[in-house]
Amino acid sequence: MGSALYLIHTLGCQMNERDSEIMAGQLEHMGYAPAAAEEEADLIIINTCAVRGSAEDHALGHIGRLKQLKAKRPRMTLAVAGCMAQEPKTIAWLKRHAPHVDLVFGTHNLHQLPRLLDEAEQHQEMLVEVWKSAGDIMAEHVPSRRKPGVRAQVNIIYGCDKFCTYCIVPFTRGRERSRQLDDVLAEVQALAGEGYEDVTFLGQNVNSYGHDLLPRVDLADLLTQAERIAGIRWIHYMTPHPRDFSQKLLEVIGISDKVSRQLHLPVQAGSNPILRRMNRKYTREEYLDLIGRARSAIEEVTFTTDIIVGFPGESEEDFALTLDLVREVRFDSAFTFLYSPREGTPAARWEGRDPVSDPVKKDRLNRLMALQYQISWEANQLLLGTTPVVLVEGPSKKEPRIWAGRTQQGKVVLVERESEADLTDRFVPVKITSAKTFYLAGRVAGAPFPASSRSVHTIAVR
Ligand code: 5AD
Numbered sequence: 001m002g003s004a005l006y007l008i009h010t011l012g013c014q015m016n017e018r019d020s021e022i023m024a025g026q027l028e029h030m031g032y033a034p035a036a037a038e039e040e041a042d043l044i045i046i047n048t049c050a051v052r053g054s055a056e057d058h059a060l061g062h063i064g065r066l067k068q069l070k071a072k073r074p075r076m077t078l079a080v081a082g083c084m085a086q087e088p089k090t091i092a093w094l095k096r097h098a099p100h101v102d103l104v105f106g107t108h109n110l111h112q113l114p115r116l117l118d119e120a121e122q123h124q125e126m127l128v129e130v131w132k133s134a135g136d137i138m139a140e141h142v143p144s145r146r147k148p149g150v151r152a153q154v155n156i157i158y159g160c161d162k163f164c165t166y167c168i169v170p171f172t173r174g175r176e177r178s179r180q181l182d183d184v185l186a187e188v189q190a191l192a193g194e195g196y197e198d199v200t201f202l203g204q205n206v207n208s209y210g211h212d213l214l215p216r217v218d219l220a221d222l223l224t225q226a227e228r229i230a231g232i233r234w235i236h237y238m239t240p241h242p243r244d245f246s247q248k249l250l251e252v253i254g255i256s257d258k259v260s261r262q263l264h265l266p267v268q269a270g271s272n273p274i275l276r277r278m279n280r281k282y283t284r285e286e287y288l289d290l291i292g293r294a295r296s297a298i299e300e301v302t303f304t305t306d307i308i309v310g311f312p313g314e315s316e317e318d319f320a321l322t323l324d325l326v327r328e329v330r331f332d333s334a335f336t337f338l339y340s341p342r343e344g345t346p347a348a349r350w351e352g353r354d355p356v357s358d359p360v361k362k363d364r365l366n367r368l369m370a371l372q373y374q375i376s377w378e379a380n381q382l383l384l385g386t387t388p389v390v391l392v393e394g395p396s397k398k399e400p401r402i403w404a405g406r407t408q409q410g411k412v413v414l415v416e417r418e419s420e421a422d423l424t425d426r427f428v429p430v431k432i433t434s435a436k437t438f439y440l441a442g443r444v445a446g447a448p449f450p451a452s453s454r455s456v457h458t459i460a461v462r
């Protein structure tokens, strides 16, 4: 008999992607191998996201549909993990509507996966292991199975202490906890040794990194030291908060060759009364001041953002201020969201009293997207004729004769395939010949580097 097979479905953000790699690493350490399809899997894990209602509905729908498969293959184990597992309402829902789920484990219980799977097998009923907080545990040295290639994600800080009034994350991911600088740097060093060249530092709030460490360090220190690691070419970080973006950090990015010059600064709204009620802890003016300081400190800086429309009580005037801010900053791109009430958050209580109606919310979202698309298109036109380096991720999903990749500043670039050489995971200078709203396109304009593609296939201990 071959080894048992696992499949992990990951919803939501990069933190969840990284958690899935840590689940996969532990499973492979136990002897599991990846399954190609649900029908052959002995274990399916749904790693859920709770940030908006749509993500939750998606996960619950999927879990519901797996009931049939479970009936056909009763020995298959079905597990639910991620942010939804932290919510008591999910557990209640699963017990009632999805008793075919065998195991539910929370965001603080990842490192216990082997034991939990063992216990779930002995258990007749659904086994639920969800710690409310991480306590003093910082699980280091847990095996992890990264995606092969040259891009890797590295956790630097867990949790969020900001408590924006719309957001569920502080409840599902707990308090801010930074990993030790030396542990992070050792991980990056090891990754470089395995052939990874592009690292993304992860946290809900990366610029709070280090405030809880002794000696105190910050994200600027981490970037400065990570940059010295040979073999690492590009460095990204996800997600910063506009409030703690220090001048020191702007300066470090400004002089760095490795750190991306694209700043993702989620603004959420352009009106001060809404920002105050969102508890964002900055004003429109402070945000614009940060944009100005970034423009002075970082040559060719670009900005992207997240915006929520239809926050409770958002008036047409408030919304007009959001549009106005978008026109002023001219973001390269923006993730735009309809406000989604999250049970247990303060804004969800206000939603009852002061909701923005669905048609108004949707109309605002459409107007915002139309404006942003126009600006994105215009910003991309400026890149026509330039020759950025593109890290090729692989053949385009839709068109195998085209390579898809990204620039250091995060722009999607489609590259014409002109030879049989495999450009996957290689850095290639590309002359931009066409610029659309969501991507650039062009032709190879120089030798790819490194000279040959490498594939990394190890289960490293993180
Ligand atoms: N409704 C809509 N969007 C939300 N986000 C977070 N919480 C909500 C919510 N309740 C958005 C924010 C955040 C991004 C990751 O998701 O814009 O920056």
Ligand code: SF4
Residues within 6 Å of the ligand: 160, 161, 162, 163, 164, 167, 168, 169, 170, 204, 205, 241
């Ligand atoms: Fe949520 Fe605000 Fe924390 Fe971001 S900073 S995770 S939006 S509470």
